[in-house]
Amino acid sequence: MGSELINALNEPLFDFLRYALAAGLLASLSFGIVGTYVVTKRITYIAGAIAHCALGGIGFGLYAKHELGWQWFDPLYGAIIAAVISSLIIGTVVLTRSEREDTVIGATWAVGMAVGFLFIKMVRTVTVNIESWLFGDINFVSSSDLWTVAILGVSVLILTILFHKQFVAICFDEEFARSRGINVPFFYMLLLLMSAVTVVLLVRVIGIIMVIALLTLPAALGSRLAKGLPGMMVWAVLICSIFLLLGLEFSMRIDAPAGPSIILVAGSAYFGFLLIEKILGYIKSHGGK
Amino acid sequence: MASIEFNNVSFGYEKDKVIIEDASFELEQEESICMVGPNGGGKSTLIKLLLGLIRPWTGQIRVFGNDPESSRHLIGYMPQHLNFDDQFPITTLEVTLMGCLSSGSKIGPYSRKDRASAEAALEKVNLGEMAKKRFSTLSGGQRQRALIARALVSDPKILLLDEPTANVDQSVEEEFHNTLKELAEQISIVLVSHDLGFVSGWLEHVLCVNRSVHMHPTASIDGKTLNEIFGDNIVAIRHDHDCPPGEHIHHHGEDCDHGK
Numbered sequence: 062m063g064s065e066l067i068n069a070l071n072e073p074l075f076d077f078l079r080y081a082l083a084a085g086l087l088a089s090l091s092f093g094i095v096g097t098y099v100v101t102k103r104i105t106y107i108a109g110a111i112a113h114c115a116l117g118g119i120g121f122g123l124y125a126k127h128e129l130g131w132q133w134f135d136p137l138y139g140a141i142i143a144a145v146i147s148s149l150i151i152g153t154v155v156l157t158r159s160e161r162e163d164t165v166i167g168a169t170w171a172v173g174m175a176v177g178f179l180f181i182k183m184v185r186t187v188t189v190n191i192e193s194w195l196f197g198d199i200n201f202v203s204s205s206d207l208w209t210v211a212i213l214g215v216s217v218l219i220l221t222i223l224f225h226k227q228f229v230a231i232c233f234d235e236e237f238a239r240s241r242g243i244n245v246p247f248f249y250m251l252l253l254l255m256s257a258v259t260v261v262l263l264v265r266v267i268g269i270i271m272v273i274a275l276l277t278l279p280a281a282l283g284s285r286l287a288k289g290l291p292g293m294m295v296w297a298v299l300i301c302s303i304f305l306l307l308g309l310e311f312s313m314r315i316d317a318p319a320g321p322s323i324i325l326v327a328g329s330a331y332f333g334f335l336l337i338e339k340i341l342g343y344i345k346s347h348g349g350k
Numbered sequence: 351m352a353s354i355e356f357n358n359v360s361f362g363y364e365k366d367k368v369i370i371e372d373a374s375f376e377l378e379q380e381e382s383i384c385m386v387g388p389n390g391g392g393k394s395t396l397i398k399l400l401l402g403l404i405r406p407w408t409g410q411i412r413v414f415g416n417d418p419e420s421s422r423h424l425i426g427y428m429p430q431h432l433n434f435d436d437q438f439p440i441t442t443l444e445v446t447l448m449g450c451l452s453s454g455s456k457i458g459p460y461s462r463k464d465r466a467s468a469e470a471a472l473e474k475v476n477l478g479e480m481a482k483k484r485f486s487t488l489s490g491g492q493r494q495r496a497l498i499a500r501a502l503v504s505d506p507k508i509l510l511l512d513e514p515t516a517n518v519d520q521s522v523e524e525e526f527h528n529t530l531k532e533l534a535e536q537i538s539i540v541l542v543s544h545d546l547g548f549v550s551g552w553l554e555h556v557l558c559v560n561r562s563v564h565m566h567p568t569a570s571i572d573g574k575t576l577n578e579i580f581g582d583n584i585v586a587i588r589h590d591h592d593c594p595p596g597e598h599i600h601h602h603g604e605d606c607d608h609g610k
Binding site (some may be wrong): 222224226233236238241285293 | 425
């Protein structure tokens with residue numbers, strides 16, 4: 062039995078699939094790297110809020126494009142702007158400890174989505190398929206998306222190379238980093254902005270709602286396999302690519318949307334790994350008896 | 351030159367809520383000190399002042415003659431709580447390397463020189479062989495030593511330890527104690543502890559911090575007396591050494607609570 066994915070990739074008419082796969086593999090790089098910081102700094106919930114907030118920008122983008130006539134305005138630009146604004150809001154609250162952190166995160170999350178829905182409902186000249194933004198739809202991936210992913214991905218990579226040691230220090234021990242004169246608020250904010258940009262990269266493929274799982278699950282698995290953070294990043298990038306490939310293959314076989322299929326593969330692998338680890342641990346501790 | 355100098359320093363986080371009031375003391379180079387006092391008495395605040403993370407309302411702080419911020423590189427710091435997550439993949443060497451960071455750190459990875467100093471610092475605390483091991487596989491005592499190595503890697507003149515043995519067992523504490531004792535011969539150690547059993551002969555002074563700050567010598571107190579003083583029912587520290595009579599009358603449990 063051959064691979065449905067490989068057969069489909071050879072199909073001349075399936076440009077979108079080739080774009081989706083290329084975008085996915087390119088984005089895996091940013092996902093693995095930023096996911097590693099997000100998981101070790103334990104800000105998954107914040108990254109999740111930022112991702113959901115992106116819908117506000119997508120809604121505005123669609124409205125601007127179809128109702129205001131801004132033809133050049135890709136909804137993805139809106140997504141990036143909304144994600145950046147929400148990370149600035151959440152980051153400021155966390156850093157100044159001025160309000161209840163979790164309440165503000167939850168509020169930003171919900172308000173972002175509400176704004177998105179309202180804007181989408183105000184688009185009357187065309188029918189917008191909300192589902193494709195929420196759960197992803199690879200039919201919409203174009204060559205220009207590929208460029209966006211590549212440029213943003215390279216930016217994230219450069220920032221990581223420049224500031225990896227500062228990021229590690231604030232993820233591991235913020236108080237110590239502060240005592241060494243590191244500008245903790247600046248790097249924390251930069252990390253949130255990198256997460257914001259990264260989650261938007263795969264919104265077309267995975268969708269707003271589930272993209273957070275692909276950011277964190279590969280990194281979480283990587284943390285169990287690696288001795289150090291660089292190793293964790295390499296594992297996370299690899300695992301993320303594998304999830305994407307297997308997920309796409311799975312979606313073709315069962316003729317289902319790609320986003321949920323990829324997330325299902327990622328989630329099963331993660332929980333499967335945890336289960337196997339528990340069983341092995343149990344056998345080890347009870348083996349002698 | 352004094353290594354640490356506080357002159358009439360007052361500080362609080364909110365207006366009208368003073369945490370440190372009119373603190374004055376001086377520590378000579380290579381002298382070591384133990385900071386004691388009740389929780390909430392201002393020990394952590396004093397550390398932040400010393401590291402230049404906060405500025406005093408009034409008064410002056412000098413670290414080797416300069417303001418704390420510009421002398422930060424002379425202080426090796428070991429924070430109180432390391433909320434360490436066992437799933438954080440990081441090697442002992444990577445942890446130690448963080449001590450090389452500074453506000454003027456070059457961009458890009460750590461230099462070869464940084465790596466060499468980190469390895470040397472690990473050797474110093476007898477952890478050279480663990481450099482490549484994952485930090486989470488280290489025992490409690492080894493972790494403490496690695497964190498000391500991290501504080502030592504920048505070659506500080508003052509080692510500042512905030513409750514270093516709060517979460518370790520007795521044997522680790524003893525071992526840790528010996529490591530510190532050796533270090534105290536070369537540099538100043540500022541040790542924060544609410545566990546007064548830690549205070550012993552190699553620390554020249556005890557600093558009582560409970561809003562007001564008072565320094566007392568320990569040199570004249572031997573281990574046995576200390577046990578008596580800090581043992582079951584703590585009664586008093588001999589405050590008569592530094593302070594002229596009448597200048598500060600210490601009512602224990604009020605001014606500087608030495609209770610357990």
